[in-house]
Amino acid sequence: MSPAMDAAWPSLLDVFGGRPSARSIHFIIAMLLVLFFLVHILMVVLVGPINEVWSMITGRYRLPRERH
């Protein structure tokens, strides 16, 4: 934690088990979040971005015409 935040909330250091482990937790979770975003954006793009984003806003999802 930063010197100023340590002054405000010194118990934060104990919660995260000290600075080195706080850093590790921070970067692992940050990387997982980035991965989460990338995977989900990829899924939207694969499904068809315009139809997919439109369905998020309006709730209407246009199904592909059935092929015979």
Add this chain to the structure above:
Amino acid sequence: MAGVITRRKLIAGVAAGGSSIALSAWTGPTYDSFFQDNVLSIGQWLNYHVQRLIIGNALAQEFPESDMSPVFRTNGNTDPGTPEYQKLAADQFTDWLLRIDGLVDSPTSYSLAELRAMPSRTQITRHDCVEGWSAIGKWTGVQLGRLLKQVGLQPNVRFILFHCADNFDGTPYYESIDLVDAFHPQTLLAYAMNGEPLSIGHGAPLRLRVERQLGYKQAKYVMRVEAVALLSGMGGGQGGYWEDAADYYWYAGI
């Protein structure tokens, strides 16, 4: 519909995007003063004000003697090396005077003996360097707020500047803090470290301790304290040597 984005196009696009990100990471961020002045500065402003709101007058953590670091590294300049400074050091700083002036009612000079005779504060705190290392040491000195009350600040004072004896390639080191930190009880002009007179490596005869900010704020070799209304009149105008030289944030609570 089908065929808008083929799998092949997608893979090519991801590869192109990824490689451009990798390339920009490889070449490093290019300095962009527009981005610095108009985007990053907003983050700094927000960070400063939000932290001030959250932190108030909270004290930095103090530690027992058993937590003190066996080795407290010296960093930055470890000896000003100028003829004037060497002369002062040769006499154990008996001829040294701390000048407090600027927008004050009664500009005053203090000798080291006078500062040592004043009521002191001793605190064992952690020094956090911007480089990532930290060390716990014991600091003894006069509370800056006590000195500022003695000389009397004028109503338009907003910052306290610290002029130092050391320099980097001829550019003098200096730092500045706001009045919240200047009057914080743990903000000291320290003349002793770990129970002994401050060594030259750690900033003899006097250094600043601003315990809720990073190491580059803890100006060593303080020669003169100046009360100012604006930071623009000194150096590059950013409030400190590293702020001018390398765009360090002026508020180092981080």
